[in-house]
Amino acid sequence: MGQIPNPQQPAATRATGPARGSVPTSADVARLAGVSRATVSYVLNNTSAVRISEPTRRRVHEAARELGYVPHAAARSLRAGHTRIVLLPTPEVPIGPLYSGFLNEFQWALSRFDYTVVQYGSVGVVGDDAARAWAELRPVAVLAPVGMGQRGIDILKRSGAKAVITLGPEPVAGAHALLTDHREVGRVAGEHLLEVGRRRIGVVMPREEGLDVFAEPRLAGVRETGAEVVGIPLAYDEDHAAQVAQQVRELGLDAVFAYNDEYAMLLMRALQDTGVDIPGEVAVIGADDLMLGRLLRPRLSTVHVALPSGQELAELVDRLVRDPQSEPEVRKVLGASLVRREST
Amino acid sequence: MGQIPNPQQPAATRATGPARGSVPTSADVARLAGVSRATVSYVLNNTSAVRISEPTRRRVHEAARELGYVPHAAARSLRAGHTRIVLLPTPEVPIGPLYSGFLNEFQWALSRFDYTVVQYGSVGVVGDDAARAWAELRPVAVLAPVGMGQRGIDILKRSGAKAVITLGPEPVAGAHALLTDHREVGRVAGEHLLEVGRRRIGVVMPREEGLDVFAEPRLAGVRETGAEVVGIPLAYDEDHAAQVAQQVRELGLDAVFAYNDEYAMLLMRALQDTGVDIPGEVAVIGADDLMLGRLLRPRLSTVHVALPSGQELAELVDRLVRDPQSEPEVRKVLGASLVRREST
DNA sequence: TTGAAAGCGTTACCAA
DNA sequence: TTGGTAACGCTTTCAA
Numbered sequence: 001m002g003q004i005p006n007p008q009q010p011a012a013t014r015a016t017g018p019a020r021g022s023v024p025t026s027a028d029v030a031r032l033a034g035v036s037r038a039t040v041s042y043v044l045n046n047t048s049a050v051r052i053s054e055p056t057r058r059r060v061h062e063a064a065r066e067l068g069y070v071p072h073a074a075a076r077s078l079r080a081g082h083t084r085i086v087l088l089p090t091p092e093v094p095i096g097p098l099y100s101g102f103l104n105e106f107q108w109a110l111s112r113f114d115y116t117v118v119q120y121g122s123v124g125v126v127g128d129d130a131a132r133a134w135a136e137l138r139p140v141a142v143l144a145p146v147g148m149g150q151r152g153i154d155i156l157k158r159s160g161a162k163a164v165i166t167l168g169p170e171p172v173a174g175a176h177a178l179l180t181d182h183r184e185v186g187r188v189a190g191e192h193l194l195e196v197g198r199r200r201i202g203v204v205m206p207r208e209e210g211l212d213v214f215a216e217p218r219l220a221g222v223r224e225t226g227a228e229v230v231g232i233p234l235a236y237d238e239d240h241a242a243q244v245a246q247q248v249r250e251l252g253l254d255a256v257f258a259y260n261d262e263y264a265m266l267l268m269r270a271l272q273d274t275g276v277d278i279p280g281e282v283a284v285i286g287a288d289d290l291m292l293g294r295l296l297r298p299r300l301s302t303v304h305v306a307l308p309s310g311q312e313l314a315e316l317v318d319r320l321v322r323d324p325q326s327e328p329e330v331r332k333v334l335g336a337s338l339v340r341r342e343s344t
Numbered sequence: 345m346g347q348i349p350n351p352q353q354p355a356a357t358r359a360t361g362p363a364r365g366s367v368p369t370s371a372d373v374a375r376l377a378g379v380s381r382a383t384v385s386y387v388l389n390n391t392s393a394v395r396i397s398e399p400t401r402r403r404v405h406e407a408a409r410e411l412g413y414v415p416h417a418a419a420r421s422l423r424a425g426h427t428r429i430v431l432l433p434t435p436e437v438p439i440g441p442l443y444s445g446f447l448n449e450f451q452w453a454l455s456r457f458d459y460t461v462v463q464y465g466s467v468g469v470v471g472d473d474a475a476r477a478w479a480e481l482r483p484v485a486v487l488a489p490v491g492m493g494q495r496g497i498d499i500l501k502r503s504g505a506k507a508v509i510t511l512g513p514e515p516v517a518g519a520h521a522l523l524t525d526h527r528e529v530g531r532v533a534g535e536h537l538l539e540v541g542r543r544r545i546g547v548v549m550p551r552e553e554g555l556d557v558f559a560e561p562r563l564a565g566v567r568e569t570g571a572e573v574v575g576i577p578l579a580y581d582e583d584h585a586a587q588v589a590q591q592v593r594e595l596g597l598d599a600v601f602a603y604n605d606e607y608a609m610l611l612m613r614a615l616q617d618t619g620v621d622i623p624g625e626v627a628v629i630g631a632d633d634l635m636l637g638r639l640l641r642p643r644l645s646t647v648h649v650a651l652p653s654g655q656e657l658a659e660l661v662d663r664l665v666r667d668p669q670s671e672p673e674v675r676k677v678l679g680a681s682l683v684r685r686e687s688t
Numbered sequence: 689t690t691g692a693a694a695g696c697g698t699t700a701c702c703a704a
Numbered sequence: 705t706t707g708g709t710a711a712c713g714c715t716t717t718c719a720a
Binding site: 023024068070071072073074075076077078083090092100104107108111116117118119120121125132135136137138154155158159160236237238262265266269291292294295 | 462502
């Protein structure tokens, strides 16, 4: 590569170069290389349909490097008529290691397919407006955020999105659906608690915003087991946990399903601090199978939640992009399995 | 809003409409409304320099709604010559609640300034190539990922980025730097441990990839206190923690600084399981001041880490975008303070 | 092997 | 008050 040109005095100062301070275009490269813009495009994109002589190639590459030329993605996709953008929703709330791990893996896999992954946070914008904001980017595929309805899906598809996939509790018309049925999580927990002889189950509902989407179905899942269930709102702080622990005693509950392991840890500690024996008096089970559950004493029973692999999902996206007319699929993707330890 | 038009048979079928299946453009809207493209643009952008009659406005809005018109962001920014895109790096590894909370807040604040926040995961692409990939989007501002050097910064600025900000341990030439000096975290921990009479300090170094960026400076910070320090690699699993606990005994350490609270919890548990009294025999201190530290027994001492507020940072970005010629600033933004509890 | 030119969807200038 | 038109940067067809 050799010497780096002084950024304060780039090639812009040469007579034939672009105006000082402006961004070099392919026309600038063409001028410097003494060829046409077409040739520049051929060379830089390795267009196989056209043979360009080796000396010309070199001159073009040289000129591009010297100017620090970077193609303009917007111009390119405008001309191409489509993008390789895959839009992912930025979660509005910290969503835990489970989901963020999944998102990461998904990104990785998608970029192996040469997609441009864009996490897009349409904070504060809701409903159709959010969909429109997303559609402006003309993504080729979208992992639709929870809460986007049929209208939103429709806007996206009309804007050219070949694949719209929802990841959530229910299918949305027109989109391929990956169903994450969190009731299953509650069901596994509830059935286990019943099996070990518990009858009155408290279900911790986090007070934090945005978690209802997961918490409500988990509660419903416990209900479906036929157990006697009472929902217990719990803020993620110690003081409130102490109050709730008291409440658990007063209500005479003999088991608690705690939304996830973190809330389980919080409540378990509060219960222990008020002298409750676990699992003797109250059984506690969490969810998500986080590391911390293994470190508690007693070790925390939990429900392991399996999300689809990012690789798998990326393949689905790519397939849908290549074959857009395929019918919307609906697939269950959330696996819930019991991890029994010592707290139940 | 009334009835939703059937997406299977949109207005595309009317004689004057766009071809079936294509995405409507402003020209389509103009045709349907019986006006020129210019007028459509004026109306939809509320251009104040031009007065359009109310009936015309209505016709245009009506037509846009009927066609489901969504402006094409790429075309717009191509014409405008600039974007409102702010690029944030997607962390390659789960980076914990601290940083992801900060990113979220930052996003929120930026979108209040009407920027389009794009989290861009250039997974696998490194160095100048990453910078070039980023530059293709022509972002107006970039929060540069750690590891981007001066060359990368330069590429971004040449591509039109008005503000390039690094968030990391050291300034990079040409970019505004928010220095997160994690040595400070180690220093606070080390000084505290010395103060309570500890002499041989083990510093837990997470084996997980990507955390070195934080772990190394934290270790260095402890060293700077003059204490006798030994680095202890620790994988985030129980088995290895048990081995390391043994190691801590054999090395005769009387204190451990554990990278963060999660690793502290892991090791503390392992130590307790081998019968070590905390803080009697070994003092343990974590970092990041996570909730879980409060729930441990003994309660975990920790170093609270204060990052800049997203609001503050968004204001900085906006200022830099408006006034690009201002000299690069270097600012320390990481505050570290001791939170003493029971484990030290 | 290379070049000229059209056109992608927008917006802004200037003319009507 | 509105319309024609040029231009943004790029790719690609057609011609040379």
